[in-house]
Amino acid sequence: MTERPQTPPGWYPDARGELRYWDGATWTDYTARNYPYPSTGGHASGSRISAPGARSRKRWSRRWEFWLVAACAVALGLNAIDMAASPTTNDDGTAQTAAAVDPTQPADHTEPTDEPTQTPETKPTAAKVTVLFMTDQKDGDSWVASDGKEYRLGLVNTPEMNEQCGPEAATFTRKFLSKGFTADAYSSDTHGRVVAEVRDKRGRSLNVSLAKNGLGDARYLEEFRHENADLGRRLDRAFASASRPACRKPAAKPVPLAPKPRKTKAPSSNCMSGYSPCLPIVGDLDCGEIGHPVTVTGSDPYRLDADGDGIGCD
Template identity: 55%
Template sequence: MSDGSSADAGWYPDAQGEMRYWDGHAWTAHTASNYIHAQKPVDQVVPASTGLGIGEVVTKPWTKRWQVWLVVACVTFLGIGAIGNATTPDSDSDAQPKPTETVEPAQASEQPATEPTSTPVVLLFMTDQKDGDSWVASDGKEYRLGLVNTPEANEKCGKEAAAFTRKFIASGFEADVYATDTYGRSVAEVFNKEGKSLNVALAKSGLGDDRYLDEFRHENPELALELDSAFLDSSVHDCKTTAAPVPLVEKPAKTTAPKSDCMAGYSPCLPIRADMNCPEIGHPVTVTGSDPYRLDRDGDGTGCD
């Protein structure tokens, strides 16, 4: 600028409106299009050579400044690119939405589930009764009730105890065997079809006693405690107040002493002699002793037959 312009060095719009560098004295060849460091002021003091006069302010509407539109376009382009990158999947596999993994419940079996069933109980039955506390069962074993005792069959209340046991297990029984006695019998607590204990029932009825309870308590402590309570609550059975039953085995009839004039060992009476023969006697005799007359030749107990 040779006219003595006082404008400072800087970037100013030239006569064509392009930003050009003013070095403080004259315009240079550097324009905004070929120099990346060009400044883009909105309002600049224009050198005098532009025809507008030094010191005048060039004021253009911001919408007509191409630099503004260039910046807006760049920002818009970059913004669209950033949005596209954020929304565009990286690969085809990412384009497809990933299904939510769910844990499928186990497929039901084709066959309907069956509830577990308990093992069927096989009941035993009495086949040969010995007395109220022992018998042979349908499995071939002989059972003895544990820790409770009943009278023998020929003793007082033995018949009633045997009948009580038969009736109690008439529909079958289960045996909880826990020992074997010296006779090889299975010692057990016996339950009827309804699950009731025969051992305890006999104790409560008054037909059973505790003869062996203390001696063998250690073999089944739980049953022993139940029997302790049962014996305390036991009743007196009617059979204990009645007359003793007739024994099963009859006592032999008493024999009378032979007469003083009869030979011992014969019936009917034979006279006492040194010897006698069958022809003299004339009838059969029963030999009950040593047969001093040797009348029973064949040893069948009858002489002179």
């Protein structure tokens, strides 16, 4: 029995008459219409259209650029593996082996949890401010505070309580600090008082406010300006635009009353001095001649007051 010879792979007309590639065992999906490579001859069985596998291998084998890039990638991969396996040295000279790190994750990456972790918020710590209160006022620029210290306003002076505008300055200061104050102390005076710029709870400077309202003067400004130059500059501007307060004049000091001298009537020209009522001026006179009592107001030249009780001829 003669075996039927096997048809070699190639392009042949199929049952529909369309040129299709035969792989030696069965028909493929490649036809003359969908085959991507051009033919070099007719569509007969001996056509020079290359087989799909053969053309593909030939085209990839000619792409030397692809093989060059592939070789470089392999070389870089081998170098990275070698560096990962080699120990590195720390700053202190100890060996350290590099660990595999996922470049997509941060260094401190941790496994996710069911609930998000809340990072505690760090709030800046505010400096502690001590609020003081006036306990014993001396005048408009000095007082004893709740911390037991006596404070004196720096670079501004107010009148004494018995001077003009002294009571008004003291009242202004007392109301200004009624809700408490803070003191920026920078010196002390010869009386042991704390010299400071004092501010109310709203941050307003009492030193500057007294100057602006005309209730303070610059008596000590130039002498002690060097102790607080910034305050001195602000006081300069305040004094330059100060208003004139309507202060009452201080009450006059009471004058002690002296007893009024007792008025005495001048003796009549014909009456003896030292007697009331009038007795005539004679060489001598006795009670029998007078006939009534008399008040002795002088030296009793007639010797009428024998018992010295101020009444003669009684």
